Amino acid sequence: MDWSMGGYGFYVWGSYLIALVAMGAEVLALVKRTKKLRVQANRLSGFNGK
Amino acid sequence: MTQKRHWFKYASPTVFYPLAGKLIPWFAIPATILFIVGLYVGFVVAPTDFQQGDAYRIIFIHVPAAWMGMLLYVLLAFYAAIGWAFNARLSSMMASSLAITGAIFTFISLATGSLWGKPTWGTWWVWDARMTSTLILLFLYVGFISLQAAIDDPRRADKAGAVLAIVGVINVPIIYFSVQWWNTLHQGATIRILGKPTIAAPMLAAMLIMLAACWLYSVAVVLYRLRCIILEREQNAAVIAEVAEAA
Numbered sequence: 544m545d546w547s548m549g550g551y552g553f554y555v556w557g558s559y560l561i562a563l564v565a566m567g568a569e570v571l572a573l574v575k576r577t578k579k580l581r582v583q584a585n586r587l588s589g590f591n592g593k
Numbered sequence: 594m595t596q597k598r599h600w601f602k603y604a605s606p607t608v609f610y611p612l613a614g615k616l617i618p619w620f621a622i623p624a625t626i627l628f629i630v631g632l633y634v635g636f637v638v639a640p641t642d643f644q645q646g647d648a649y650r651i652i653f654i655h656v657p658a659a660w661m662g663m664l665l666y667v668l669l670a671f672y673a674a675i676g677w678a679f680n681a682r683l684s685s686m687m688a689s690s691l692a693i694t695g696a697i698f699t700f701i702s703l704a705t706g707s708l709w710g711k712p713t714w715g716t717w718w719v720w721d722a723r724m725t726s727t728l729i730l731l732f733l734y735v736g737f738i739s740l741q742a743a744i745d746d747p748r749r750a751d752k753a754g755a756v757l758a759i760v761g762v763i764n765v766p767i768i769y770f771s772v773q774w775w776n777t778l779h780q781g782a783t784i785r786i787l788g789k790p791t792i793a794a795p796m797l798a799a800m801l802i803m804l805a806a807c808w809l810y811s812v813a814v815v816l817y818r819l820r821c822i823i824l825e826r827e828q829n830a831a832v833i834a835e836v837a838e839a840a
Contacts, residue, residue: 549648554708565697566701566810569697576821580824
């Protein structure tokens with residue numbers, strides 16, 4: 544595999560980097576949101592997290 | 594009758610919440626595997642294009658992202674309409690959950706299309722029918738998300754969002770047929786529902802594998818977000834107990 548993509552490396556790798564960052568940010572935001580909600584829900588239910 | 598009632602129970606957010614949790618790994622793990630396989634086929638197996646060189650490899654993410662952007666909007670409009678017509682809370686929540694993922698795929702399709710356009714067309718952007726209608730799709734997603742966020746009452750937010758989603762769905766066939774209806778710079782469809790595809794088999798395989806990966810990824814993250822929305826909106830004992838048990 545030619546890593547320079549025949550001189551188009553910036554465009555090709557840039558495309559996949561954008562996709563990776565966008566999808567990775569979506570997953571990370573969801574994990575963070577879930578953690579926050581779990582803390583809230585546990586507090587409401589009286590669950591001490593142990 | 595009993596069977597019908599059995600299935601209807603999953604329309605309840607609190608019943609669907611644990612089921613969604615169980616389903617997520619069944620989509621997330623195959624999505625990861627297919628992304629790896631798709632990238633391998635796309636970068637190692639698929640040959641270099643004789644006209645565009647290696648720049649064409651952008652299509653393995655660009656085309657699936659563009660399809661997902663359109664498909665998720667149709668699903669969003671469908672669920673928003675069901676939620677509005679039948680007062681089904683879970684459907685409205687599903688529509689909200691689909692919006693961000695659809696917006697992300699539409700953004701990816703526009704950004705990667707721009708990165709493909711520069712080396713092949715010599716420009717980052719042109720106001721042609723396909724690109725402009727896809728940009729409108731992104732604005733529709735952003736409008737739907739912003740409208741829902743601006744209204745405090747979730748039921749009113751769902752109804753307002755449903756109106757926008759249903760009106761906006763007309764843009765999807767415009768995007769799809771824009772390359773046939775107008776004389777655009779964007780190339781025509783390489784894969785047709787009726788007819789032979791115009792690309793080589795390994796290229797087609799890579800594109801379809803990446804499409805399947807994007808589809809599985811979408812289902813996983815939409816279900817994940819749906820669980821968050823259920824927790825936010827339905828803070829009742831059943832959900833809280835489930836969360837406490839899971840933690």
